[in-house]
Amino acid sequence: MTAPKKVVLAYSGGLDTSIILKWLQTEYGCEVVTFTADLGQGEELEPARQKAEMLGVSEIFIEDLREEFVRDFVFPMFRANALYEGQYLLGTSIARPLISKRLVEIAEATGADAVAHGATGKGNDQVRFELAAYALNPEIKVIAPWRIWDLTSRTKLLEFAEQNQIPVAKDKRGEAPFSVDANLLHTSSEGKVLEDPAVEAPDYVYQRTVHPEDAPDTPEYVEIGFERGDAVSIDGKALSPATILTKLNELGGKHGIGRLDLVEGRFVGMKSRGIYETPGGTVLLEAHRGIESITLDRGAMHLKDELMPRYAELVYNGFWYSPEREMLQAAIDHSQAMVSGTVRIKLYKGRAQTVGRWSDQSLYSEAHVTFEDDAGAYDQQDAAGFIQLNALRLKLLAARARRTKG
Known part of the structure; x- marks a missing residue:
């Protein structure tokens, strides 16, 4: 050069x-x-x-x-519920x-x-x-x-x-005790005192979260509003993307939420051990899946879950500006057209748990799922034919197995 x-x-x-x-x-x-x-x-x-x-x-x-970071990078990624190797929020x-x-x-x-x-x-x-x-x-x-x-x-x-x-x-x-990278979404610590994956990370490594055991003994509730898959409000107050993530970081960190001790497979081939803190992101992911659960069709949701590991790998490996990531993003964004509503999250001792969700776009029908009289909303006898059709290939396989057993 x-x-x-x-x-x-x-x-x-x-x-x-x-x-x-x-x-x-x-x-x-x-x-x-x-x-x-x-x-x-x-x-x-x-x-x-x-x-x-x-x-x-x-x-x-x-x-x-x-x-710009939260609006154009973090939020699009969270529409995908992206987790690298099932755990890392990237x-x-x-x-x-x-x-x-x-x-x-x-x-x-x-x-x-x-x-x-x-x-x-x-x-x-x-x-x-x-x-x-x-x-x-x-x-x-x-x-x-x-x-x-x-x-x-x-x-x-x-x-x-x-x-x-x-x-x-x-x-x-x-020698520095460990290396730190930080931004509004998370902190990442690795190296030195963290290089032996068999040894528990010392508590001083954590910077944004209290130890879950030291978190408040009283749970706290937060309501997150969504429009088209993106968080737009906290407790009914409209806020900018970065302000939302900042607020969720404060709440999550206070309750010891978002700690991760991970050994991951680097793109360059080696494994490395990192300590991650993603308090706001952990709350946001839980809330996003909560609102999707009532607004997203089963087929679309399951397909998204199949695409997610590939999407997460592309982000992890550095292919944000690749055509395949953009193709996946277009499909993911299309799925979010009706993902609007509100989710109530319970924050307590290191855990963010969805305890309520509601939306004008909800696909949840109490009339169809109730254990009480559904007033004709659902004919349970329809299930018999549904089961027989789905069982047909299983019956044929079982019959063949019996014929050839001897």
Whole structure:
């Protein structure tokens, strides 16, 4: 790859990306533009601006993308009830296509010919960042320093930082206990004290949720309103997508909801152990399935459940901007046309449980299911023929088995 002239760097302001910033400047002699996204990670972003200025950056982009993140990425994914390997709510995975989108857009706006990220060569994020970037601009150059530089240890990183007057926080002078990624949907912790999957994660790893045993002894109820598959209100009050998720995070975290200790199969081939906290997302998933249960036809619901693992895998593997994900999204979104109404959720000791649901679009008919007199709404004798037709092939199979038994 020819040396880039101008690079847009996904920049957190932390030690690693500050080192990458300086490395790009010294290795390629190029101009670096920094992009820092506020996805609800809960950190003050102004220090990132100050550090970028100190390192000689003149074009600095710091953007609040929380509403776009939830509206255009999290909510579409939740319409699918997406769970990777049956458990993971894809909090890190779903943030990467938005970051890549803005990297590519800023590169075009500033005349940059390359983008750069700080993902390592062992993880999934390098794949997600780069697949998204190439899908949006096939001509873009992508620089992944962790795959090409010789700063292969924490000691070498710190030496490079000191040589280039990059400030190093005191607690960074040694091995960090674990690595954390956070956004409005979740926190992800992995590495170091978490690398042995046989050992229970220490409680200090958890940042957004109280221990379920320490959660309030009194349950709390919340009512979530939906329109066309998306949450639009809490307790009758209309709220923006990011505000809804923020509120559900507060409620879920208070009651110890959304903790997950998972060993997952990375796209690059290895297994890894992660500790995830998705309090608001866990409540939202429960509520969405609750409203679907009365508004979505059985055939549509079951087909959605069949498609979901494939959809989740596409998101996890970094194929958000692929035609197959968009095809699945179109089918999923079509299914949500009548998924509107309200769900009441009980929050208690680490669990979010649907305890009530109602909708003007409900397919639930009490007249048909009642154990009392249904006033002719359903003729139970119809079931006899239904059963005989469905039993026919089973009878034929059983008869053959009897004939050939001897």
